[in-house]
Amino acid sequence: MAADPAPRSSPAELAERYDALRPRLVGVAYAILGSRADAEDVVADTWLRLAGVAEPLDDLEAWAVVAVSRRALDVLRSARVRRETYVGPWLPEPVLGGLAAPGGPGGAGDGDDPADRVTLADEVHYALLVLLERLSPAERTAWVLHDVFGLTFDEVARVVGRTPAAVRQLASRARRHLAAERTRAPVDPAEHDAVVAAFAGASLQGDLAGLVAVLDPDVVLTGDGGGVVSSARRPVVGADRVARFLLGVLAKVDAAGRERVELVRVNGATGFAIVRPEGPDGGATTRVTGVVALTTAGGRVVRVDLVRNPAKLAGLRGLPT
Template sequence: MRPEDPTDDFETQRPALLRLAYRMLGSMAEAEDVVQESWLRWSEADREVIDSPAGWLRRVVTRLCLDQLKSARARRETYVGNWLPEPVVDAPDPALLADNLTYSLMLALERLSPLERAAFLLHDVFDTPLEEIAATLGRAPASVRQLAVRARRHVRGERPRYPVDPEEGKRLAKAFFEAARLGDAAALTALLAQDVTVRSDGGGKVIAFPNTITGVDKAVRLYCGLAQKFGGHRAELLDVVTVDGQPAVISRIGDTVQATVLEFSAGRIAAIYVMRNPDKLGRIGRRLA
């Protein structure tokens, strides 16, 4: 018989539930709301008939996320400019890092249907038994397997083939910040891959470039132009952190804080994700405070 107090079982599962919801939704604020709703349902459930608290809670969180994604997709169709996941600085709790998904993979998940996303995360990332996934999604096990296969095919190209050493990543991130601050074209060219892409998310709240910049020449011109226009002396390095296993620079330009996540390939920066939307930087702001 399970204890009357439902807190212990739930708190044991909370970190994994929060990470699952964040991976599903790309927003930690929305993930926290989903986990809180799952707590309410857990506290009211007949826990004596629940064999596996972890499985029951995973199922509830997944279904709540699927409902949330229906409205989220509609909102993102009218989103101003690029949409990027909320950058969450890696916490010391190993349970929050165990899924080993990078920030770029989070963005790749956006191209999947909600069911493909759920099947991939539960099957490939959280090692959930196939029968449990089938029950959660209301699909036959064979159908779930096909969903996971399709999802895997879509995201395979986004897995980093050349993961950078954490300390080397921080060194290169600092070098990139300094080169961008000064508008140093030679240094930027040496740091960036030939096919580098730059995406910026302002959410219509602050200035950001709406389209993806592709290619080293365009990226170098962009950063040199920004340094000339706004003055490199106004850019301040606040911290170098890790976001989902990838180096990131937290900086301030004037009154605006931004997080720049870097993806590396063969020792060069292959993708740059610039988060400027203040709605997605609240946690980073509180961390700095």
């Protein structure tokens, strides 16, 4: 006798189950796209598609991960065309942890709705998202789904529309590309935080020599203003040039008198946000006007990524990672 089909969840039950999966689904889409806003849209579009599925689903999570990944891959392919005409370097949208000023908790991140959370895989730190931009959409998707989120090659094949053997080759090529770029060993969080503290001290004191000392001689700074906010149109290379550029940015922040620099978690690692107090009392709420992600190795900063494009910062409220 054939087994009875699985009962279909009520709309309310299905919505509750999907909402519970939402942080993971946004994390999958974000790793593929590098855009939190696009990832949110993909997950919302997939929910609309799920609401129209007539047959009951034995494994909602498996279906949703594949459906979200397919949609994200489609969006990534079209986004690559748009990014070719982007003004200046394109950087991924950062995801922030709860904003905290040095010396204590507080700020915009406290008490956020759990629905705003995104599950970031430990492997998907900010510098890696930058490197993923160098992969083809299919390579990136195959690597993210298999190596980060643990999908089988059969499952990934359903997403990219290729055979499992072809997907295995895509992931292998992606692995080789990333290995060639990621020549430095992972940094212990405590070591990273110590470097960030030294970087912050020198920067905020305007200490050019001290800042140069904490920067790797070959450090690279990439700025993303999107043609809307003034930023470096090309990467800035070298400790002295990067230090002078950063101190110039901070001087403008101080001169304005309406912004301040705060410690944040940028994709899980300590970095900085430039925030502007808003509201009738001049500080009831804050708006993020810049995010600085730091990559460290060997006790020095090797990469600085500065996101100033307002379109990439509009939704930042200090999201827990």
